[in-house]
Amino acid sequence: MRTRDYRDVVSGVLLICFGAFVIYYSARYELGTFRRMGPGMFPTLLGYSLCLVGGLILVPAFFRSATETVTIEYRSFIFVIGALVSFALTVPHFGIAPAIVVMTIVSSFADGRLRPISVLMLAVVLATIGVVLFHNILGTALAPFKWPF
Amino acid sequence: MESLSSAIDGAALGLGVAVQGTNLFYCVLGVTLGTLLGVLPGIGVLISISLLFPLTFYLDPTAALVMLAGVFYGTTYGGSTSAILLNVPGTPSAAVSCLDGYPMAKQGRAGVALMATTVASFVGGTIGIVLLMAFSPFIVENALRFGAHEYFALMAMGLMAASTITQGSPVKGIAMVIVGILLGLVQADFYTGIPRFSFGMLELYEGISLVALAMGMFGVSEVIVSVRTIKSGDDQARQNITLRSMIPTRDDVSRSWLPMLRGSGIGAFFGTLPGTGGLIASFMAYALEKRVSRDPSRFGGGAIEGLVGPESANNSADQTAFVPTLTLGIPGTPAMAIMLAVLIVHGITPGPRLIVEQPELFWGVVMSFWIGNLLLLILNIPMIGIWVRLLTVPYNWLYPAILMFVCLGVFSINNSPFEVWTLVFFAGLGYVMRVLDFSAAPLLLGFVLGPSMEEHFRRALLVADGDFTSFFQRPLSATILGLAFVMLAWAVWAQLRPARQL
Numbered sequence: 001m002r003t004r005d006y007r008d009v010v011s012g013v014l015l016i017c018f019g020a021f022v023i024y025y026s027a028r029y030e031l032g033t034f035r036r037m038g039p040g041m042f043p044t045l046l047g048y049s050l051c052l053v054g055g056l057i058l059v060p061a062f063f064r065s066a067t068e069t070v071t072i073e074y075r076s077f078i079f080v081i082g083a084l085v086s087f088a089l090t091v092p093h094f095g096i097a098p099a100i101v102v103m104t105i106v107s108s109f110a111d112g113r114l115r116p117i118s119v120l121m122l123a124v125v126l127a128t129i130g131v132v133l134f135h136n137i138l139g140t141a142l143a144p145f146k147w148p149f
Numbered sequence: 150m151e152s153l154s155s156a157i158d159g160a161a162l163g164l165g166v167a168v169q170g171t172n173l174f175y176c177v178l179g180v181t182l183g184t185l186l187g188v189l190p191g192i193g194v195l196i197s198i199s200l201l202f203p204l205t206f207y208l209d210p211t212a213a214l215v216m217l218a219g220v221f222y223g224t225t226y227g228g229s230t231s232a233i234l235l236n237v238p239g240t241p242s243a244a245v246s247c248l249d250g251y252p253m254a255k256q257g258r259a260g261v262a263l264m265a266t267t268v269a270s271f272v273g274g275t276i277g278i279v280l281l282m283a284f285s286p287f288i289v290e291n292a293l294r295f296g297a298h299e300y301f302a303l304m305a306m307g308l309m310a311a312s313t314i315t316q317g318s319p320v321k322g323i324a325m326v327i328v329g330i331l332l333g334l335v336q337a338d339f340y341t342g343i344p345r346f347s348f349g350m351l352e353l354y355e356g357i358s359l360v361a362l363a364m365g366m367f368g369v370s371e372v373i374v375s376v377r378t379i380k381s382g383d384d385q386a387r388q389n390i391t392l393r394s395m396i397p398t399r400d401d402v403s404r405s406w407l408p409m410l411r412g413s414g415i416g417a418f419f420g421t422l423p424g425t426g427g428l429i430a431s432f433m434a435y436a437l438e439k440r441v442s443r444d445p446s447r448f449g450g451g452a453i454e455g456l457v458g459p460e461s462a463n464n465s466a467d468q469t470a471f472v473p474t475l476t477l478g479i480p481g482t483p484a485m486a487i488m489l490a491v492l493i494v495h496g497i498t499p500g501p502r503l504i505v506e507q508p509e510l511f512w513g514v515v516m517s518f519w520i521g522n523l524l525l526l527i528l529n530i531p532m533i534g535i536w537v538r539l540l541t542v543p544y545n546w547l548y549p550a551i552l553m554f555v556c557l558g559v560f561s562i563n564n565s566p567f568e569v570w571t572l573v574f575f576a577g578l579g580y581v582m583r584v585l586d587f588s589a590a591p592l593l594l595g596f597v598l599g600p601s602m603e604e605h606f607r608r609a610l611l612v613a614d615g616d617f618t619s620f621f622q623r624p625l626s627a628t629i630l631g632l633a634f635v636m637l638a639w640a641v642w643a644q645l646r647p648a649r650q651l
Contacts, residue, residue: 011585015324022331029338029345035615039338039345042603046327046334053324056644072584076376080369080552081577087556088569096557103556104549110376111545122546126553133557138204140561 005061007070012058019050076110083107095146096134100127155286159504163512166211167520172513175208175216180521183223184528187230188536190237191375191544192551194224196368198487200558202360210495211510215517217491221484222274222467222518225427226525229266229460230536233259242427242466245435245459252451260394261401265453266460267529269409273461274522276413277420277468282515285504288476292501297609298620302629304602307423307479309633312591312640319640322591325582329595330602332357339604352567359490361568362596363483364555365575366582366589372548373580395530401453408438408458416465421472423481427463434462468518475511476501479598483590486597 023044032038083106091099104123108114114122131144166172179201186197197220205213228240233250246266253262295303308330312322335346336356347353397405412434419430438458439448448455471488473479478499480486492499497507504511529536559568579589613619621627 007585011321011324011587014585015328018328025346029343030341033615034610034617036611037607039341039343042606043331043334043345046331050324050327050331053320053327056320056641057318057324060645070584073373073377076373077580080373080376081573081580083549083552084369084556084569084573084576087560088566088573091556091560091569092566096560100553100556103552107549107552108545110373111548113545122549126550129550130553130557134561138561141564142557142561 005064008057008061008064012054012056012061015054015057016051019047019052019054022047022050075112079107079110083110093146095143097127097131097144100130156282159286159508159512160282160516162508163514163516164519166509166513167215167516171209171212172215172517173520175212176219176517176521177524179216179219180223180226180524181528183220184227184525184536185539186220187224187227187239188539189542189547190231190235190239191371191547193240193367193371194221194484195363195487196371196551196555197221197224198484199360199363199368200554202363202487202491203558203562205491206494210492210497211513213491213495214488214510214514215521217488218471218514218518219521221488222464222521223525225464225467226267226270226529227536229270230263230529230533231540233262233266233456234537234540242431242463243460244428245431246456248435248449249452249455252449253453253456256451258451260391261397261453262456263533264395264397264530265401265405265457267526269405269412269457269460270464270529271522271526272409273413273416273464273466274468274518274525276410276461277417277465278515278518278522280417281468281472281518284472285476285511285515288472289501289504292477293505295501295625296623297605297612298623298626299629301602301605301609302620302626302633303477303479304598304605306629306633306636307473307481308591308595308598308602309636310423311481311594313636317586317588318644319636320644321587323637323640325587325589325591326595329592330599332362332592333596333599334603336600339600340607350567352563352565356600357596358559358562358568358571359487359597360562361559361571362575363487363593364559365572365577366579366593367483368551368555369572369576370579370583370589372551373576374583375544376548392531395533397453404453405457408434408454409461411437411441412458412461413465416462416467417469419462420466420469421481423473423479426470426482427466430462430466431459434458471515474499475503475514478503478601480594483593486594490597 026040026043026047029040030038031040031044083103086106087099087103090102101123104126105119108119134140134142135144182201183197186192198217201217201220205217224240225242228238228243229246229250231237231239232243232246233254236247236251238244238247250262253259308326312326313319335353337344337354344354415434415437416430419433420426435455435458438454439445442448442454470481470485473481474485474489478489480489489499497503556569559572560566562568582589609619620630
C-alpha cells in the first residue's frame with residue numbers, strides 16, 4: 001500500500017459532489033408523495049443513489065494501491081477541444097467556411113506533424129467540402145460567409 | 150403458429166416498402182457510408198450514426214431508420230478490412246478479427262481473408278434477420294399486456310445489464326447509468342411542464358441534444374486518444390487485392406462453414422441481450438472455435454476458423470440487436486439508443502404497439518436489412534480495392550476532417566452555436582471519464598431511457614397507490630427486477646471484494 005488508487009478516489013469524490021449538487025438543486029422542485037410524485041422526487045432519489053455509488057467507489061480505493069499508471073494526452077486534449085471552441089466562437093460571426101479554416105489550423109497542433117503549407121491546403125479543402133455538402137447538397141440554412149462589420 | 154403467419158404477411162408488406170425508390174436509395178447510401186466509415190480506423194459506428202443523425206430530421210421515419218440501420222451494419226462489414234490489413238480494428242467489434250486476419254494478410258492471403266469475412270458477415274447477417282423476423286411478432290404479442298410496472302422493471306434490468314456486463318468496473322457502470330438518467334431529465338417535466346435543471350438557459354427547455362452528447366463523448370474523445378496512438382502504417386494495405394487472390398481453397402471452405410453457423414448462433418443470442426452486442430459475441434465465438442478446434446495452436450497464426458466465427462457472430466448480433474429495440478422500445482447498446490431516438494424525434498413511441506400500428510415501418514426496415522446485406526456483399530467483394538486504397542490516408546489528415554463533420558453536424562441541428570458548446574462540454578467530460586476509467590456507453594443508454602423510465606415509475610406508483618411492493622406482487626415485474634437485483638448485488642460484491650481488482 002504505497003500509493004493509493006487516486007483515480008478511484010477522485011472518481012468517488014466527483015460522483016458524491018455531483019450527487020449532492022443534484023439533491024441540492026432538486027430541492028427547488030416539489031417532491032410530492034409516492035402516490036403523486038412531483039417533479040423533484042425522481043431526481044432526488046437518483047442524487048442519493050449517486051452519492052451511495054460514489055461512496056462504494058471511494059472507500060475501497062483507500063485500501064488498495066493503483067495498478068495502472070494514468071496517461072493524460074494534454075497536448076491533443078487542449079488542441080482538439082481548442083479547435084471546437086474556436087469553431088463555436090467564429091461561426092456565428094463569420095460563417096462556416098472561415099470557421100472550418102480556423103478549426104482545422106488549431107486542430108493540426110494536436111498532432112503537429114503536418115507542415116504549415118499542408119495544413120493550409122487541408123483547411124481550404126475541408127472548408128470547400130463543408131460548404132458544398134451542407135450548403136449546396138443538403139441545403140441546410142448554414143451561411144457559408146458572414147461579415148460582422 | 151399465429152406469429153409465424155404474421156411474420157410472413159409482414160415480410161411481404163415490408164418487401165414492398167423496402168423496394169420503394171426512396172427507401173432503396175437511402176439503404177444504398179447507408180450501407181455505402183457505413184462501409185466507408187467502418188473501414189477507416191478511429192471512426193466507429195457511433196460517430197457514423199451520430200454524424201448522419203441530423204440528416205434524418207428531413208426524412209420520413211422509415212427512410213431515416215433504413216439509412217441509419219444500413220450505416221450500423223455496414224460499419225461492421227467494413228471494420229474487418231482494416232483489422233485484416235493494418236492490424237487496427239476499424240470498429241471495436243472487429244478487434245478479434247485482427248488475431249487471425251492480420252497473420253493471414255502477412256502470409257499473402259489478404260484476399261482470401263477479406264472474402265471469408267464478407268461471406269461470414271453475410272451468413273451471420275442473414276441468420277440474424279431470420280431470427281429477428283421469427284421472434285419479433287411473438288415477443289410483441291406478449292409485450293402488449295405489459296403495464297408500467299413491467300416497463301420500469303425491463304428498463305431497470307436492461308440498464309443494469311448494460312452497466313455491469315460491459316468491460317470495466319460494474320459499479321462505475323452503474324454510476325454512469327445514473328448520471329445518464331439525470332442528464333436525460335434536463336427538460337420540462339411531462340406532468341407539470343416545469344423545466345428542470347435548465348439553469349435558466351432557454352435552450353435546455355427541450356433537453357440536451359443527443360447528437361452533441363454522443364458526438365462529444367464518443368467522437369471527439371476518441372479523436373483525442375487516437376491522434377497519438379493510431380500510427381498510419383500502410384504495410385499490408387499495399388498488397389494488391391485482385392479478385393483472383395480472393396478465391397479460397399477447398400480446404401478454406403471446408404474449415405469455414407461450421408464456424409460460420411456456430412458464430413451466427415452465438416451472435417444471435419448475445420445480440421438480443423442488453424449491453425453485450427457484437428463485441429462480446431465475437432470474443433465468445435473466437436473462444437468457442439479455439440476450444441472445439443482439433444489443433445488450437447493454429448489460432449493466432451492465420452486460422453481461417455478464428456476469422457469467420459467472430460465475423461459471422463458480430464453481424465448476426467447486429468441484426469438481432471433490433472429485437473428488443475423495435476419490439477419493446479428498450480435498446481441494448483448506444484447505437485440502438487440512437488435508432489430509438491430517431492423514432493422519438495419523429496413522434497413515434499417505440500414499444501410493442503409500433504409493429505401493430507406502424508407495420509409498414511417495422512417490416513419495411515426489417516426487409517431493408519435483406520437488401521442491405523446483399524448490397525454489402527456486392528460492395529465488399531468486387532469493390533474491395535477502393536476501400537483498401539482508403540486505408541493509405543494517414544490519420545493526421547483524417548482527424549481534422551472528422552472534427553469538421555462533427556462541428557458542422559452539431560451546428561446544423563439548430564443553426565446555433567449553443568449545440569457546439571454542448572459538444573465542447575461533453576467532449577471534455579468524455580475525455581475526463583476515459584482518464585478516470587468510466588465507460589460512456591451506459592451513460593448514453595441512461596440518457597435515452599431516463600425520461601421514459603421516470604414516466605413509467607411515476608405511473609406505476611400512481612396506479613398502485615404509492616405502494617412499492619406492487620413491483621414485486623406482479624410475477625413478471627418481480628422476476629425481472631429480481632434479475633436486476635442479482636446483477637446489482639454482484640456488482641457491489643465485485644467492488645468490495647478485497648482481492649486485486651483492476
